[in-house]
Amino acid sequence: MLSLSRVIVVLNAAMMLGISAPALAVLGQPAQTVGSDAQAVGSRVHTLAQGPAQTPYTVQQFTTPARIEVREYVSPDGTVFAVAWNGPHPPDLAALLGSYFTDYKSMAGQTQGSYGLHHQSLQGDRLVIQSGGHMGDMWGRAWDPQLLPSGVGEEEIK
Amino acid sequence: MKLLPVVLAAAVLLMAGCSNRSIFSLATPTPTSTQTSAHTPTPTASPAGSQTPATTPTATASGAASPTPTASPGSNVISMVVNGGLNGNVANQGYVSLIVCTPGSTTACQTISNILVDSGSVGLRIFASVLPSNINLQQVMTGGQSAADCAAFADGTVLWGPVQTAGVQLAGEAQVSVPVHVVGATSFAGIPAACSNQGSIVLNSPSQAGYNGILGIGPFPSDTVSTYFGCTSTGTCSELSSIGAAQQVANPIVSLPADNNGLLVQLPLLGGSGAPTASGSLILGIGTQSNNALGSAVPYTTDSLGNLTAVYKSLALTSFFDTGSNGFFFNDSSIPGCTGGDAGFYCPGSTLSLSAQVSGLNGQSASVPFSIADASALFATGNTAFNNIGGSFPRVSDFDWGMPFFFGRNVFIAIQGRSTPAGPGPYFAF
Numbered sequence: 001m002l003s004l005s006r007v008i009v010v011l012n013a014a015m016m017l018g019i020s021a022p023a024l025a026v027l028g029q030p031a032q033t034v035g036s037d038a039q040a041v042g043s044r045v046h047t048l049a050q051g052p053a054q055t056p057y058t059v060q061q062f063t064t065p066a067r068i069e070v071r072e073y074v075s076p077d078g079t080v081f082a083v084a085w086n087g088p089h090p091p092d093l094a095a096l097l098g099s100y101f102t103d104y105k106s107m108a109g110q111t112q113g114s115y116g117l118h119h120q121s122l123q124g125d126r127l128v129i130q131s132g133g134h135m136g137d138m139w140g141r142a143w144d145p146q147l148l149p150s151g152v153g154e155e156e157i158k
Numbered sequence: 159m160k161l162l163p164v165v166l167a168a169a170v171l172l173m174a175g176c177s178n179r180s181i182f183s184l185a186t187p188t189p190t191s192t193q194t195s196a197h198t199p200t201p202t203a204s205p206a207g208s209q210t211p212a213t214t215p216t217a218t219a220s221g222a223a224s225p226t227p228t229a230s231p232g233s234n235v236i237s238m239v240v241n242g243g244l245n246g247n248v249a250n251q252g253y254v255s256l257i258v259c260t261p262g263s264t265t266a267c268q269t270i271s272n273i274l275v276d277s278g279s280v281g282l283r284i285f286a287s288v289l290p291s292n293i294n295l296q297q298v299m300t301g302g303q304s305a306a307d308c309a310a311f312a313d314g315t316v317l318w319g320p321v322q323t324a325g326v327q328l329a330g331e332a333q334v335s336v337p338v339h340v341v342g343a344t345s346f347a348g349i350p351a352a353c354s355n356q357g358s359i360v361l362n363s364p365s366q367a368g369y370n371g372i373l374g375i376g377p378f379p380s381d382t383v384s385t386y387f388g389c390t391s392t393g394t395c396s397e398l399s400s401i402g403a404a405q406q407v408a409n410p411i412v413s414l415p416a417d418n419n420g421l422l423v424q425l426p427l428l429g430g431s432g433a434p435t436a437s438g439s440l441i442l443g444i445g446t447q448s449n450n451a452l453g454s455a456v457p458y459t460t461d462s463l464g465n466l467t468a469v470y471k472s473l474a475l476t477s478f479f480d481t482g483s484n485g486f487f488f489n490d491s492s493i494p495g496c497t498g499g500d501a502g503f504y505c506p507g508s509t510l511s512l513s514a515q516v517s518g519l520n521g522q523s524a525s526v527p528f529s530i531a532d533a534s535a536l537f538a539t540g541n542t543a544f545n546n547i548g549g550s551f552p553r554v555s556d557f558d559w560g561m562p563f564f565f566g567r568n569v570f571i572a573i574q575g576r577s578t579p580a581g582p583g584p585y586f587a588f
Contacts, residue, residue, distance in 0.1 A: 065399075066385070066397075088383040088384075089308075089310050089356060089383060089384060089385055090310050090312075090356040090357060091356070092351075092352060092355040092356070093355050093356065093357070093358075094351070094355040095355070101355070104314075104358050105358045105359065107358075108314045108358030108359055109358075109359065115313065115483065115484055115485060115487065115502065115549065116248070116250070116251060116313065116480075116482050116483040116484040116485075116560060116561070117274075117276055117278060117279070117311045117312070117313050117315070117372075117482040117483070118278050118311065118312045118313065118480055118482055118483045118558065119312055119313060119483060119487060119551065119552065119558070120312060120313045120314045120358070120552075121502050121550075121552055130552035131312045131313075131314065131552060132312050132487070132551050132552040132553050132556060132558070133312050133553065133556070134278030134279060134312070134376070134464065134478055134480055134482070135278065135279040135280070135309065135310075135311070135374075135376075135381070135383050135384060136382075136383035136463045136464065137463040137464070137465060137476075137478075138310075138312050139312075139552070139553045139556075140312070140552070141552070155554070158553070158554070
């Protein structure tokens with residue numbers, strides 16, 4: 001069992017209202033430090049767990065105007081190494097995945113329908129992306145295996 | 159207004175030398191029979207249903223004690239077949255035929271076959287290309303704009319197109335006028351990025367999809383959860399924060415004069431190696447006719463999303479019953495996974511007899527036995543209907559009772575707010 005130091009930043013959902021294109025930290029790109037993010041939007045910072053800080057990373061969480069919860073996993077060097085989401089339908093994956101969105105589309109080309117309508121699981125060298133659920137309750141996550149900090153397991157991305 | 163912080167710095171980490179991609183999941187069971195034409199043009203208004211399905215029960219390999227479903231003929235019976243779909247390459251998906259008409263017309267009608275039955279969504283969606291030009295559907299308006307829908311499924315597929323009122327005839331029932339999702343309409347506004355960005359592929363044709371449409375039979379009156387848009391006459395579409403119930407893509411069952419409180423999914427018992435195809439029925443109504451009585455079926459009420467609880471190996475999981483999923487999908491690291499093109503499915507060395515405890519919000523609870531066999535060996539048989547394939551599910555907190563659950567039992571799906579002899583929906587009963 002890994003015991004990692006985590007900080008969850010909850011961005012105030014109300015701050016997102018009326019903004020058509022919420023600022024998302026894009027997979028593979030640097031994110032600002034948690035502290036300055038929190039300061040800029042006046043959001044609360046929760047420390048969910050503390051332990052030996054072998055591989056501390058932070059999770060930034062916010063809700064889009066479409067009621068989709070987005071979580072960004074930020075490595076100690078400030079890079080977003082994973083994203084996860086859940087909500088009534090998928091978020092704007094082009095915004096969330098950035099340059100990886102092209103990879104996603106080409107990886108998915110030959111696998112549509114493998115498990116039916118409600119489940120997708122794709123694995124590439126620089127992108128792993130999974131989604132599941134039915135309309136109204138959908139969920140997904142994506143990460144770059146090359147950016148996954150040492151000691152962080154994929155089961156922690158959720 | 160306070161703006162959000164720019165979370166990203168301008169610099170982008172360039173990922174050099176990462177062009178190799180391996181495809182993780184691809185299950186392509188090859189059916190023995192070849193799938194041919196997309197649909198059979200039958201431009202009449204005669205009832206499509208009423209046939210008695212050939213339900214040939216066989217010995218089952220699972221421990222599920224089940225009644226032997228036998229559909230009685232009737233105007234409320236839609237024949238349903240499980241096969242490989244239009245492209246012959248998908249296991250455990252069920253299809254029906256229905257008739258689409260110009261609303262109110264008895265002559266401008268078309269039988270549409272290969273409509274995928276999906277209890278994980280709500281509403282009727284049909285590709286525009288299977289509707290002949292003599293059928294004139296009526297555009298649904300919202301706030302002076304043309305209503306459109308974006309339906310994104312968790313397999314990465316995205317369906318886009320206008321919401322239009324169609325005359326829909328299910329089996330021998332009366333024609334009803336309901337808003338349907340017309341997919342891939344070339345005469346309508348193109349797909350906005352806010353829709354196409356919700357998945358990996360936008361489906362515009364039956365050959366891409368493997369079906370001519372989707373009949374969402376989830377336990378709700380209409381689709382309240384997809385993304386609706388309003389489109390101007392010049393083809394500019396904007397996401398709507400809400401849309402009226404009368405403008406939402408509807409579950410056509412709720413508009414029937416009778417038999418409108420839900421339906422019964424009835425599929426035959428299968429043997430442990432599956433079947434080339436399986437024939438069963440969607441029987442409209444619950445407790446409204448002699449052929450849709452609840453009998454000993456127990457209702458398990460869902461939440462407002464269609465979920466209930468399943469406890470598997472002491473873990474309480476979010477659970478749903480979904481004909482649109484082709485296996486039992488749940489996480490169990492003790493079950494060996496398949497390799498190669500079947501990765502994602504389970505391939506145990508010998509067939510496993512398992513069970514999970516299903517609990518509804520109404521407090522009803524039952525232990526449901528099921529079997530997991532070697533999916534690769536089953537796919538290699540060329541069969542397309544299996545009651546014992548499963549795989550891992552990305553979200554470890556979920557248990558997805560897919561199509562294998564439905565074989566060999568009567569499953570009633572009651573619509574939210576509609577009364578039935580066992581109380582109001584939303585529930586699944588079996």
